[in-house]
Amino acid sequence: MAVSPSTNDTAIESEIDQEVDAEAVIETPDQDLLSEDNKKAADTEEPFELDNDQALADERAPPAGKLEVHFIDVGQGDSIFIKAPEKNILIDGGNRGDTTANYLGNQGITSLDLVIGTHPHADHIGGLINVMHAIPVYEVIDPGVFHTTVTFEDYLDIIDEKDIKFTEGRAGMERDLGGGASMHILHPTSLSEDHLNDTSIVVKLTFGEIDFLFAGDAEKSSEEQMLSRGVGLNSNILKVGHHGSRTSTTQSFLNAVSPSTAVIMCGRDNQYGHPHEETLAKLVSAGVDIFRTDKHGTTVITTDGVTYDVNKEPYNYTAQEQETPEPEADIEGKYAGSSQSDKYHYPNCVSVNNINPENLISFGSAAEAKAAGYSPCGNCKPPQ
Amino acid sequence: MWKLQTSTIIEKGEHMKAVIDRFEGDFAIVLFGNEEIKVDIPKELLPKGSKEGSWLKVYFELDLEETKKREDRIKAKLEKLKKKGQGG
Numbered sequence A: 001m002a003v004s005p006s007t008n009d010t011a012i013e014s015e016i017d018q019e020v021d022a023e024a025v026i027e028t029p030d031q032d033l034l035s036e037d038n039k040k041a042a043d044t045e046e047p048f049e050l051d052n053d054q055a056l057a058d059e060r061a062p063p064a065g066k067l068e069v070h071f072i073d074v075g076q077g078d079s080i081f082i083k084a085p086e087k088n089i090l091i092d093g094g095n096r097g098d099t100t101a102n103y104l105g106n107q108g109i110t111s112l113d114l115v116i117g118t119h120p121h122a123d124h125i126g127g128l129i130n131v132m133h134a135i136p137v138y139e140v141i142d143p144g145v146f147h148t149t150v151t152f153e154d155y156l157d158i159i160d161e162k163d164i165k166f167t168e169g170r171a172g173m174e175r176d177l178g179g180g181a182s183m184h185i186l187h188p189t190s191l192s193e194d195h196l197n198d199t200s201i202v203v204k205l206t207f208g209e210i211d212f213l214f215a216g217d218a219e220k221s222s223e224e225q226m227l228s229r230g231v232g233l234n235s236n237i238l239k240v241g242h243h244g245s246r247t248s249t250t251q252s253f254l255n256a257v258s259p260s261t262a263v264i265m266c267g268r269d270n271q272y273g274h275p276h277e278e279t280l281a282k283l284v285s286a287g288v289d290i291f292r293t294d295k296h297g298t299t300v301i302t303t304d305g306v307t308y309d310v311n312k313e314p315y316n317y318t319a320q321e322q323e324t325p326e327p328e329a330d331i332e333g334k335y336a337g338s339s340q341s342d343k344y345h346y347p348n349c350v351s352v353n354n355i356n357p358e359n360l361i362s363f364g365s366a367a368e369a370k371a372a373g374y375s376p377c378g379n380c381k382p383p384q
Numbered sequence B: 001m002w003k004l005q006t007s008t009i010i011e012k013g014e015h016m017k018a019v020i021d022r023f024e025g026d027f028a029i030v031l032f033g034n035e036e037i038k039v040d041i042p043k044e045l046l047p048k049g050s051k052e053g054s055w056l057k058v059y060f061e062l063d064l065e066e067t068k069k070r071e072d073r074i075k076a077k078l079e080k081l082k083k084k085g086q087g088g
Helices: A010-017 A029-033 A036-043 A053-059 A099-106 A128-134 A150-161 A220-229 A251-257 A277-285 A317-321 A366-371 B064-087
Strands: A067-071 A080-083 A088-091 A114-116 A139-142 A165-168 A174-178 A181-187 A202-207 A210-214 A237-239 A261-264 A289-292 A299-303 A308-310 A335-338 A343-345 A360-363 B016-024 B027-032 B037-042 B055-058
Touching: A080 A099, A099 A128, A114 A128, A128 A150, A181 A220, A220 A251, A251 A277, A261 A299, A277 A289, A335 A366, A343 A366, A360 A366, B016 B037
Parallel strands: A088 A114, A114 A139, A139 A165, A210 A237, A237 A261, A261 A289
Antiparallel strands: A067 A080, A067 A299, A080 A088, A174 A181, A181 A202, A202 A210, A299 A308, A335 A343, A335 A360, B016 B027, B016 B055, B027 B037
C-alpha cells in the first residue's frame, strides 16, 4: 500500500526556514494555531540539549535515501526498529526474551546508535536486555523513572556493565539522525506522574515530508499535556498509544495528530481486549488505515520522504464485524436416556452425566421418548 | 503457569516473591520470582494498597485437610446421584 501525504506539506519547509536554536523545537507549524497563553508557556520551556545544532541546520536537506520503520510482532508489547539512512534506532524491545534480538540479527543489524526505552514496563524494556547483550548500543534514552522489577534492574545493570551512554529523555530534545532524518521528543516534560505509562517517551520522527509519531503507552493525561503544550503532533503515521487501549487516543489527540495510517501493537487474543473497540471506532471514523501486529504480524513502512509504503494491506474493520459466527456444536438428541432405564432427561440433567456412554440414547422429542416406553425424569422434569 | 514440582521459585517453607509490573484494565500483571513468570491476576484478589512496583509475598500451601473434606462430601453426593440415576 503506497500513500502520499496530503496534510503537512509545509511542515518541513517551515522547519528548514527557521533558525535552529533553543526554541526551534517548539516552533512547529501547529504553533500558529496556539492561543497567546500557550505560546507564552511554550516559549518558557527549557531549552533542549543539542550536540551540534548548527550542523543540524545545515543538514536539513531533502532526504536522498530511504527510511524503514519495522513494527516488530513481539506479541503483547512494543518493539519498533527504525532503519534511517545513517542510523539504526530501536524503540522498545517487547517482553524479555530473544524476539527482538533475533529479528535484528536476521536483518543483519550489528549495532544500534540509539535505543529508546519508552518506560519501565516489562512489555517495553524486557527484550532490550538481550539486545544490549547481543550487539553494541551507543546510547539509551529513558525517562529516568524507576521501577522495582527484576527486569528493570537487569536493564539498568546491562546499561551500566556495557558503559552505554544513558540520557534522560525530555520533551524538547531533538536529534539529527543524518541523511535527512530527525527526531523530536514530545513527552514527558517531567516525572511528576506516578503512573508509569504517563512517563512514556513520545517520539516524533521526521523524514522529508513524512512524520511518524510513536506514542509509547502515553495515556489521556499525557495526551492532554502534549495538546496543551502545542507541540507539533500532526503526523502521517501514528503508533497508537498503549496497544490501542481505551485509556489512550482521545478524540482531540487523534484530531491533532490527524494520521492517515495507524499501527496498533498488541498480542493475538490478548487478555486485556487490546485494541479496544472504542479506539478502533475512532480510527475508522477518522478514515485512518489500521495495521495491527496481532493480525498482520511484523509490519514495515518504507518511505523516501515523499510517499510511504506499507508492506501489508490495511485491517478491514467492517469485515471483522461481519465475521461469520463459529458454527454451533452439534446438538445431539433433544432428550437423553439410558438403555438400562426407562427415564428420559434434559441433556444437562445430572443423571445424564452418570449414564454409561455405551448405554446413552437420545430422543428427538418427548413424544419419541414416550413412544419408546420412557417416562420423564422426576428431577429435571422434561416435558411430558 | 508454573509447575510446583519443578519450581525454583518456592524454597521449602518460604513464600514466593512477586512484583506488580503494571495494571491492564481489571488485571494486575504480576511477575513471579527471578524468572519473572508473568501471571495476570484480577485486581480484586490483591491486597488493598497494591500498586505498580509493589512486591507481594505469595503463599501456595497444600491444604490436605480441606482437600479431604471436600473429596468426602462431593464423593458422597456423586454416589447418591449414581444410585438415583440407576434406580430412578
